[in-house]
Amino acid sequence: MQRKIVIETTIMAMLTNDWAVALAGEFKKPYYKDLYNFVRAEYATRTIYPPADDIFNALHYTPLSEVKVVILGQDPYHNVNQAHGLCFSVLPSQPELPPSLQNIYKELESDLGCKVPNNGYLEKWAKQGVLMLNTVLTVREHQANSHQNKGWEQFTDAIIREVNKIDRPVVYLLWGRPAQSKAAMLDNPKHLILKAPHPSPLSAYRGFFGCKHFSQTNDFLVSKGLEAIDWQIEDI
Numbered sequence: 632m633q634r635k636i637v638i639e640t641t642i643m644a645m646l647t648n649d650w651a652v653a654l655a656g657e658f659k660k661p662y663y664k665d666l667y668n669f670v671r672a673e674y675a676t677r678t679i680y681p682p683a684d685d686i687f688n689a690l691h692y693t694p695l696s697e698v699k700v701v702i703l704g705q706d707p708y709h710n711v712n713q714a715h716g717l718c719f720s721v722l723p724s725q726p727e728l729p730p731s732l733q734n735i736y737k738e739l740e741s742d743l744g745c746k747v748p749n750n751g752y753l754e755k756w757a758k759q760g761v762l763m764l765n766t767v768l769t770v771r772e773h774q775a776n777s778h779q780n781k782g783w784e785q786f787t788d789a790i791i792r793e794v795n796k797i798d799r800p801v802v803y804l805l806w807g808r809p810a811q812s813k814a815a816m817l818d819n820p821k822h823l824i825l826k827a828p829h830p831s832p833l834s835a836y837r838g839f840f841g842c843k844h845f846s847q848t849n850d851f852l853v854s855k856g857l858e859a860i861d862w863q864i865e866d867i
Contacts, residue, residue, distance in 0.1 A: 646687060648694040653793045657786055666782030670769055678772040680707050681714035688716025689764045690790070692757035698794055699760035700802045700848055700860060703810040706767035709775055717763040719830075720753035723867050734830040734839065739862055742843045748864040759860050764790060766809065788816065795819050800855040802848045806830055806839065823851050 673679050704718025713721045728751045739745040766787045771777040801822045805811045807829030827842035828834040849859035
């Protein structure tokens with residue numbers, strides 16, 4: 632019963648910050664009802680990641696009013712003890728860093744001299760205004776892309792549209808073609824869009840390495856009178 636309650640309240644998006652107001656209309660739309668029913672059934676019958684109460688962590692940790700940077704992922708990590716609602720990030724108890732995150736750390740080391748930490752827990756970024764959003768928010772265990780085309784894309788497009796309305800500087804880091812496809816939605820002249828190949832080992836050497844997105848982000852924010860992001864993740 633407790634698990635059911637968590638699923639019910641989470642999927643109906645008990646958001647407590649300004650995202651609740653910004654996205655209120657989405658929760659009333661027919662597609663979201665279908666999505667809710669699908670995800671509820673999936674959690675009830677299968678192993679789904681992230682844990683139900685972590686689905687909306689990207690929104691919980693980074694209120695709309697505090698967004699300075701947007702990093703777009705695809706769907707959550709699909710192995711045990713990894714996903715917790717922030718794209719590319721893994722739980723602090725996870726000893727193995729996913730390959731894409733290893734490459735993000737390599738670029739950070741090259742770009743800004745950041746020491747490679749012993750963990751992949753990126754909550755520190757989210758709490759500084761980095762919206763770490765997967766475009767699909769749930770996934771079946773060991774089945775990448777298993778929750779695609781169920782409604783999450785429409786919901787996260789609504790999130791991106793809300794960010795696009797922000798009347799102040801925001802930086803988008805669009806890595807790989809799926810993320811870059813969202814650029815068509817972005818037309819705010821106060822915002823900066825940076826594009827590079829995905830940090831996956833399959834594509835990182837085609838231009839992710841050397842893209843210097845992290846220093847470019849900070850240079851842009853500082854030039855607009857905003858505080859730079861401290862990208863260094865500490866050891867635990």
